[in-house]
Amino acid sequence: MNITDAWRSARSSYPPGYLNAASCNVPSDAVLDAVVAQLRREQELGAYEATPDLSGGRAALAALVDADGPDVAFLESATAAMAALLGGWALPPGSRIGVTHVEYGSTTMLLRRLAPQHDWRLVDLPMDGDSRLDPAALEPLLPGLSLVVHPHIASQRGVVQPAAAVGALCRAAGVPYVLDVCQSLGHVDVTGVGATAYVGTSRKWLAGPRGVGFLIVPGLDEATMDAAVPALGSHRWAGDDPAPEPGAARYETSEAAIAARVGLATAVLELHALGPAAVHAHLAALGPTTRDILDGAGGWRVVEPFAEPSAITTLRPPPGDDPAAAVERARALAAERSLTVAAIPTSRSPADMPTPVLRVSPTPATTESDLKALAAVLAA
Numbered sequence: 001m002n003i004t005d006a007w008r009s010a011r012s013s014y015p016p017g018y019l020n021a022a023s024c025n026v027p028s029d030a031v032l033d034a035v036v037a038q039l040r041r042e043q044e045l046g047a048y049e050a051t052p053d054l055s056g057g058r059a060a061l062a063a064l065v066d067a068d069g070p071d072v073a074f075l076e077s078a079t080a081a082m083a084a085l086l087g088g089w090a091l092p093p094g095s096r097i098g099v100t101h102v103e104y105g106s107t108t109m110l111l112r113r114l115a116p117q118h119d120w121r122l123v124d125l126p127m128d129g130d131s132r133l134d135p136a137a138l139e140p141l142l143p144g145l146s147l148v149v150h151p152h153i154a155s156q157r158g159v160v161q162p163a164a165a166v167g168a169l170c171r172a173a174g175v176p177y178v179l180d181v182c183q184s185l186g187h188v189d190v191t192g193v194g195a196t197a198y199v200g201t202s203r204k205w206l207a208g209p210r211g212v213g214f215l216i217v218p219g220l221d222e223a224t225m226d227a228a229v230p231a232l233g234s235h236r237w238a239g240d241d242p243a244p245e246p247g248a249a250r251y252e253t254s255e256a257a258i259a260a261r262v263g264l265a266t267a268v269l270e271l272h273a274l275g276p277a278a279v280h281a282h283l284a285a286l287g288p289t290t291r292d293i294l295d296g297a298g299g300w301r302v303v304e305p306f307a308e309p310s311a312i313t314t315l316r317p318p319p320g321d322d323p324a325a326a327v328e329r330a331r332a333l334a335a336e337r338s339l340t341v342a343a344i345p346t347s348r349s350p351a352d353m354p355t356p357v358l359r360v361s362p363t364p365a366t367t368e369s370d371l372k373a374l375a376a377v378l379a380a
């Protein structure tokens, strides 16, 4: 079976015309069944007695970034995971942190709050006209940096950042590297990067349940990275003092929606069963198909390079109209025809967005007829 049919047939119910995977994807029946089964076990046995063994799911998730199961910490969102990671990191005063103008709002807000408290400086890294990091321009800056943080794919544009090249440069320069994989894990290949830490979320391209995020820290450097974490993470008592758990578990809250973690583990195992490479190839082809079908419809123009190997396409409204109103009108018209797309206001990323855009993010089950129906709505 091809990926489209395999993905669709794993779902007894699926919203027709759903083109919003980048906000939240459609979980499979197996994911729902696993969540419900866990809740039932908790009812039957008592929740603590029904604590699931998530080691297989952790290992499967970690394998997507060349890491091991014990490197994974589950939290309730990527935002919480980023806060646990950066909030606990004992970077010395005067540290310079390389950031990008495509950064997600909650990470920017976090860094702008932490920076004055710790006397860190935020340094904008060089990007080209497509808002893509330029490794050659980054390399000479690395000796002056203590950390590099950026999203592999931003939420407001379908450009895939050169994470493997940035990772290699950071390792060579001894600079820790945090990669936000919220929009990339389950979507594009994230192996071969060698980052210090990865931050991600369940509900987007991994098609897990809402309410789970994660942090993957291969070979945690306990001396520098956990300074403030015991206040948040799991602990055990060492004499009179509560001490963090060894490894990435220290970031994890012990109380959580455990059933949602079971659902994410199930979704990741399903991705492995389909074959991550096959899913990535399918989505990498779906992006260019989407751009070919939609570009020019009713004067809407594709923002990304057409060949970009991601499934996220953003569209700028035709000139003339108030762009925010045009984007919202198009979203609402599409919704009337059961086509779900996202209106992304410039407030999502003011430094990266000259205009609001319509974001089209197909799932692996999306067909060309869904995309042609959207083109017809834009052209009307």
Ligand SMILES: *Cc1c(COP(=O)(O)O)cnc(C)c1O
Pocket: 076, 077, 078, 079, 080, 104, 106, 151, 153, 154, 155, 180, 182, 183, 200, 201, 202, 212, 213
């Ligand atoms: C969605 C998203 C986040 C935040 O994830 P949450 O799980 O909602 O906290 C961070 N970065 C990027 C690039 C995202 O797309």
